[in-house]
Amino acid sequence: MVGAGAAGAAPATRLSExxxxxxxxxxxxxxxxxxxCYPTDxxxxxxxxxxxxxxxxxxxxxxxxxxxxxxxxxRGKYLGGSTAANGGYFIADQWRPWSATLPAGADQGSAEGLVAACLANQLQIV
Structure with missing residues (x-):
């Protein structure tokens, strides 16, 4: 396997079993x-x-x-590869719960509530 990021490390682990x-x-x-010893940045x-x-x-x-x-x-060149170097693009704001951004009346336990929160925060759902 080439690359110790998410795309390489996970299948390598499974294959090694x-x-x-x-x-x-x-x-x-x-x-x-x-x-x-992992770089803090x-x-x-x-x-x-x-x-x-x-x-x-x-x-x-x-x-x-x-x-x-x-x-x-x-492309990342470190343990974790591009997943480590670029993963911040896909990390949601952790300073507050996503439910705090729901529009009034939205159900925080539903898929619709999650979509509403993502749209309110302008997050992209993949």
Whole structure:
């Protein structure tokens, strides 16, 4: 498996459960020896280091969004990969419960209530 982010680490773990199978997980960046050594900026979802092409835990690659629109793709190079570097894009505000943003009368336990809260906060539901 290439990449120790969510897309690589999870399947590598499952594949390694089979004793008759050998699994090699490759990661482009460092693997901290202890969780306390993990870079604090990668643990702070407000910073989104993956949006910073010069950040030491990412690599950049030229690409084109269209034939006339160049773009720089940023990929994580650290244990956790692009999931760690870019995960902040998809982390909801944790300073207050989402139910505090519900419109009046919305049921906080329903799917409709969650959608209403996401729309009120301008979050994208994937």
């Amino acid at each position: 089979d004793r008759d199978r050998s699994v090699l997980l490759l990661e482009a960046g460092p693997i901290p020896p202890d969780p306390s 990668l643990l702070d979802a407000r910073l989104v280091p993956g949006a910073q092409p010069c950040h030491p835990t990412v690599g950049t690659f030229p690409a084109h969004l269209t034939s006339r629109r160049p773009y720089t793709v940023v």
